Amino acid sequence: xxxxxxxxxxxxxxxxxxxxxxxxxxxxxxxxxxxxxxxxxxxxxxxxxxxxxxxxxxxxxxxxxxxxxxxxxxxxxxxxxxxxxxxxxxxxxxxxxxxxxxxxxxxxxxxxxxxxxxxxxxxxxxxxxxxxxxxxxxxxxxxxxxxxxxxxxxxxxxxxxxxxxxxxxxxxxxxxxxxxxxxxxxxxxxxxxxxxxxxxxxxxxxxxxxxxxxxxxxxxxxxxxxxxxxxxxxxxxxxxxxxxxxxxxxxxxxxxxxxxxxxxxxxxxxxxxxxxxxxxxxxxxxxxxxxxxxxxxxxxxxxxxxxxxxxxxxxxxxxxxxxxxxxxxxxxxxxxxxxxxxxxxxxxxxxxxxxxxxxxxxxxxxxxxxxxxxxxxxxxxxxxxxxxxxxxxxxxxxxxxxxxxxxxxxxxxxxxxxxxxxx
Numbered sequence: 001x002x003x004x005x006x007x008x009x010x011x012x013x014x015x016x017x018x019x020x021x022x023x024x025x026x027x028x029x030x031x032x033x034x035x036x037x038x039x040x041x042x043x044x045x046x047x048x049x050x051x052x053x054x055x056x057x058x059x060x061x062x063x064x065x066x067x068x069x070x071x072x073x074x075x076x077x078x079x080x081x082x083x084x085x086x087x088x089x090x091x092x093x094x095x096x097x098x099x100x101x102x103x104x105x106x107x108x109x110x111x112x113x114x115x116x117x118x119x120x121x122x123x124x125x126x127x128x129x130x131x132x133x134x135x136x137x138x139x140x141x142x143x144x145x146x147x148x149x150x151x152x153x154x155x156x157x158x159x160x161x162x163x164x165x166x167x168x169x170x171x172x173x174x175x176x177x178x179x180x181x182x183x184x185x186x187x188x189x190x191x192x193x194x195x196x197x198x199x200x201x202x203x204x205x206x207x208x209x210x211x212x213x214x215x216x217x218x219x220x221x222x223x224x225x226x227x228x229x230x231x232x233x234x235x236x237x238x239x240x241x242x243x244x245x246x247x248x249x250x251x252x253x254x255x256x257x258x259x260x261x262x263x264x265x266x267x268x269x270x271x272x273x274x275x276x277x278x279x280x281x282x283x284x285x286x287x288x289x290x291x292x293x294x295x296x297x298x299x300x301x302x303x304x305x306x307x308x309x310x311x312x313x314x315x316x317x318x319x320x321x322x323x324x325x326x327x328x329x330x331x332x333x334x335x336x337x338x339x340x341x342x343x344x345x346x347x348x349x350x351x352x353x354x355x356x357x358x359x360x361x362x363x364x365x366x367x368x369x370x371x372x373x374x375x376x377x378x379x380x381x382x383x384x385x386x387x388x389x390x391x392x393x394x395x396x397x398x399x400x401x402x403x404x405x406x407x408x409x410x411x412x413x414x415x416x417x418x419x420x421x422x423x
Contacts, residue, residue, distance in 0.1 A: 042319035051170035053129035
């Protein structure tokens, strides 16, 4: 028999992997070696996705007319079309791609690697917000919350918008914890105590990949983050830089605890505008991990006083380290991941093209060709498409918007300004 240390003292079976939670402090690693995790430890925490709604009073119709013209070009070519948002002294220029269609009552849908925007066609304030902004995960981890929000707000101001309110529509908070592999099992669901009616587990090849709680205005997900990165091919290997790890340590799991909270709950907690989130995000985490979902011992017992919060969950409750500081290195790592994926696709297409050429020309199967020769042949064959050098460069310029990742110029200034404004 084993007794848990900390606040959740109770007698349990020694072989129970879910409730094992007694631990000692981490041993500092020698210089240059991997850290030694003797206990469940928080590696990182952040806002992982943020959805904002804006009430904007446009000074004139110039910007909206520009969007109208760009959308017409997208319709004409039946594809996304690049749109330039000109920056001001407080923001830098940024490109977006505009879609051929609108959505949900919004006339214009724009996106790049950092943001997704839905913009309405009305100049004045309406019962419906003028703009909806979705800030992507990579943007929030790379720039930090303050800079990611400031960047897009300043950019919209530069287009002639007078912003009246910036409200929270959805906030995804997360913390990544490293646990003994033995603790990650389907039985963990039974120890969850939640206000949600729904819970369930997810598996792949009979291995647990995630546990879900809730389906409505608030839901929680616990899942194996490194496994998700591999399975979804999300190119988020830069998370290992955030964790300051090269790989998952032996016999350990890195589990993401993530809460998705929508507007009704956010409002009930008194977080109405984005400025409230800057100050009170820890209150939102406390509500999610202490009021809405906890993990307690003695599953099946209904008396609250007979059930104690498990030690590893106390680490989660107290482990929201604050909004992650900017990680500029992510820009380089994420861009390299895009390059690697595109290079792999390009090499596949070039080899297919040459294979087809060899077959159609009855070239011997033992004929070898260098990569340089193949690429030169592709260059010559491209003349058959009737594409000029100018056409090629125009295509490059169009596609740059897809891979936009803002440089960190002026972002530190914005972050400092946001921090000062809350004092």
